[in-house]
Amino acid sequence: MTSPAPRPKLKTRFKPARLKLSSDQSTRPLARLSLHDQLVAKVREMIIDGELAAGAALPERMLCETFGVSRTPLREAFKILAAEGLIELRPHRTPVVAPIDSREIAEIFDVMVALDVAAGCAAAARATADDIARLDAMHAELAALHRAAERAAYFRLNQQIHTEITRLAGNAVLLGMWSTLHASVFRARAVANYDARRWNESLEEHEAFMALLRARDAQGFAAALGDHTRKTGDSVLQMLEQAGQDPGRG
Structure with missing residues (x-):
């Protein structure tokens, strides 16, 4: 009897290289007018596409450094994603990609x-x-x-x-x-x-x-x-x- 194939590991580690929102992101912050929508769309896409699996941590500091933004627009984006059921906001703890019940x-x-x-x-x-x-x-x-x-x-x-x-x-x-x-x-x-x-x-x-x-x-x-x-x-x-x-x- 053959043993079952090993279960793939969840992608729970944050990979900042995947979160660039534009080709010149390394040289300038995002344009303020499109900042909120870009943040929401990019993180949402990564969750839906499975790049960020259930339980993946979303550390604010690293995200802010990667996107070149302050915590205020990032937290606004998190609120939208939380309302969609995609992430969990936890008091005094790092937000995570929400599990699927x-x-x-x-x-x-x-x-x-x-x-x-x-x-x-x-x-x-x-x-x-x-x-x-x-x-x-x-x-x-x-x-x-x-x-x-x-x-x-x-x-x-x-x-x-x-x-x-x-x-x-x-x-x-x-x-x-x-x-x-x-x-x-x-x-x-x-x-x-x-x-x-x-x-x-x-x-x-x-x-x-x-x-x-x-x-x-x-x-x-x-x-x-x-x-x-x-x-x-x-x-x-x-x-x-x-x-x-x-x-x-x-």
Whole structure:
């Protein structure tokens, strides 16, 4: 009987060389006008792309020296990332990349499937020709990003498409609930795209539900959208389990 392959070590050590925000960062600080957005975007990208794994420390002093910024804008960026559930702010202790609670993720996806079915049905019934054309253009760009293997950009646009569909439902309460839950699974959802097979399947599912939207099949579109979210959740939980975490379904 062969022994199991060794589990890869978590990337919990901070590597400042990876956190340059521009090619000339070594010679000048970031422009003040874009400072906050760049800090948020860069650290968020590193977390979502897995460069900074759960538990990785984010030492303020080293980050400030690397980015050429003071602690004030960095702490403002940390607040945004903490609100997104990506990092944990701990009083008098170094912030860390937040762990993923797989049991909570499983429960959230169960609710999001139902919300996506409701949103999809309403969105398909309310969408104008211009709305569908706009989603079609976004989908075409999504497919191009997939062909180019632009994983991070694909993930961002993917989320924009789902947000736009939910917005088109025209229900502010539904959108608020969906947005809150989506923020809670934002990083975990990105995990699914690390599996090449699931990434391909996800695009095929997008193409299938877009075809139903074009056909004005509200019930079919809603069902396909909910099934897509369910499969994404199942993939996320499987990836977490493979990483050595209990998926929380027991």
